[in-house]
Amino acid sequence: MNQTTFLLTGFEPFGQSRINPSEQVVQQLATRRFEGFELATAVLPVHRTRGPQTLLTAVQQTNPDAIVCLGEAGGRHAISIERVAVNLMDYGIADNDGQLVQDEPIQPDGPAAYFTTLPVRQLMQAVQGAGIPAELSLTAGAYLCNQVTYELLHYLAQQQRDIPAGFVHLPFLPQQAAVRPGKFPSMALETMVTAVSTILHTLHNHLATS
Numbered sequence: 001m002n003q004t005t006f007l008l009t010g011f012e013p014f015g016q017s018r019i020n021p022s023e024q025v026v027q028q029l030a031t032r033r034f035e036g037f038e039l040a041t042a043v044l045p046v047h048r049t050r051g052p053q054t055l056l057t058a059v060q061q062t063n064p065d066a067i068v069c070l071g072e073a074g075g076r077h078a079i080s081i082e083r084v085a086v087n088l089m090d091y092g093i094a095d096n097d098g099q100l101v102q103d104e105p106i107q108p109d110g111p112a113a114y115f116t117t118l119p120v121r122q123l124m125q126a127v128q129g130a131g132i133p134a135e136l137s138l139t140a141g142a143y144l145c146n147q148v149t150y151e152l153l154h155y156l157a158q159q160q161r162d163i164p165a166g167f168v169h170l171p172f173l174p175q176q177a178a179v180r181p182g183k184f185p186s187m188a189l190e191t192m193v194t195a196v197s198t199i200l201h202t203l204h205n206h207l208a209t210s
């Protein structure tokens with residue numbers, strides 16, 4: 001049997017931040033060895049076309065058995081496992097190339113939304129079981145995180161690739177919250193790394209038993 005491969009992606013910094021927790025978590029996990037699966041990683045640009053392109057290229061190159069994409073969501077207080085991606089680009093801020101897209105569909109002929117195909121409740125419970133706050137979320141926003149998730153699920157549906165794939169939003173790192181005093185919750189990098197590693201192990205058990 002071929003080796004199981006998971007693809008884990010993060011995003012480069014955007015907006016007012018010079019760091020992105022999702023990029024840092026990916027960098028930390030990229031150097032680790034996991035029992036039972038190989039981990040392929042990529043960091044996506046916060047760019048209207050290059051963001052989704054980089055993700056789909058990574059999917060084609062690594063042919064993964066499951067895909068977990070990560071991104072930053074300042075203001076969230078927990079590991080936030082997304083359930084849906086909607087067919088809408090309505091950026092609150094411009095992408096890193098200065099493009100501000102509003103009220104446009106991602107795929108004009110695509111469905112209104114896709115449910116992610118990760119075992120979301122099982123993943124949430126596993127993260128909580130590791131002693132880390134986690135929640136299910138009904139919106140990944142209408143910016144790049146939602147967009148890459150929609151494009152990914154659309155691509156997998158068109159290819160009839162039935163693999164678990166979805167998105168997890170991360171809170172700010174403490175150093176990001178510290179420069180926005182009093183307004184934002186945060187989570188330590190080490191805690192987020194443990195949460196995402198728990199997600200990957202749970203996904204591996206899920207695949208082994210399903």
Ligand code: PCA
Binds near residue numbers: 020046070072140141
């Ligand atoms: N968060 C943004 C895009 C990149 C990231 O890390 C979002 O939530 O759409």
